[in-house]
Amino acid sequence: MIRPSLRTAHAADFSLYHVTDSALSGGIDAVPGVVLAAVRGGAGAIQLRDKDASDADLLELVRACRERLASELGPRAQEVPLFVNDRLGVAEAARCHLHVGQSDVAAAAAREVLGEELMIGLSAGTAGQVRAALAEDTADVLGIGPIRATATKADAAPPLGLEGLAECLDPWRQARHVSAASAPLAVAIGGIDHRLAPEIAATGVDGLCVVSAIAAAPDPAAAAGRLREAIDQGRSSSSP
Template identity: 70%
Template sequence: MSRSSLRVAHAADLRLYFVTDSALCGGIDAVPDVVLAAVRGGAGMIQLRDKQASDADLAELVEQCRRILASGLGPRAAQIPLVVNDRLAVAEQTRCHLHVGQGDASPAQAREVLGAELMIGLSTGTAEQVREALAEGVADILGIGPIRATATKTDAAAPLGLDGLAACLAPWKTARGRHPSAAAGLPRTVAIGGLDDTLVSDVAATGIDGICVVSAIATAADPQAAAASLLGAFDHGRGQR
């Protein structure tokens, strides 16, 4: 675990990772308040995703979220990583972590621009894509999914289900089987896609590091309570392992 970005990923609380959707949150101006509520409910990482916003608007959203977290959380705000979806230029400009999909800039390209300190996340939808990411050795966090079909991302790959998720996580199980510290050099993992309280416990029982949710928090009448409920379900499932 030589690069600093991987050390940051292993220090982060990934149990509940909230990915924003400006429309579902009630507009881009409403996103910072939803982000603060999600963090107060237990979200340990935030990804800002808005495919319609300009780079300038997304960069401003990063700064707005930084300000509201600092105001609402004080020193603890520094413990909540902010991640930009897809926009390498925005990540470079704001010195924000980055998440890319299979069709976006490659993790290697992003690493050349962002350096060794900022985390790079990568979406994966099959065990083969997971193996390719591990072979490349650049991504710090792998988003694995969708676990279940979701309307939030209409171009997502076929749902993996719990069995497919377990297959994707096989390299981590093998590493831990050899020696518990062997997994320290591997990226962290989060499951995404159609997750709610009824499924989160079963997902947690697979040994994954955390869950990513969008609509379960963004559309909730009380985002803080929704986040707390999801985190509780995840912790319950982890305890059943």
């Protein structure tokens, strides 16, 4: 039996996945506007990340983003999954999807709290971590990276590069070959911009996560659109 959260992940569009940065966006109050712009430009999933915000501030941010998307996009807003980074209590209170890192609350513990309906994303920076996540079968989305060095995450692991990404994707591809429907999605993250996007998209990952390429852009919607075009270009070039 495939859990509901994994079915939700496979039904969503993670091709372009925006992870927010309050500072780059001009403050936490500006984030809902950037989120809306990113979605209008082509982002299909959003993760709210602010290590300095309180739980109360993040809970309010989740609500503000939901309201902004619903008011501007109508029913389409329901198609855009909204994750919160690290804060299990916020995810539980808001009934929001959750993304955790290797040093955050364990994905299995988060699953016990959130149940089978909400998606859980998990960061993985080595092939061993990918294999462990696959064996545990708790995460619905694996965020693999960082691909390149990034200043948006102070405790980021050393960059994988394309070679390291390929090594991490090997066990994921094997799991997907056995059963595509029961394997988690895989998205690449870390230092990705529109120039690098085609090459990463061509690897067969389900999506690309970007932070500053959208959050720091003068026109986030246009930046998201350019990234989406680059992703589509990379996928087309890898098609048989």
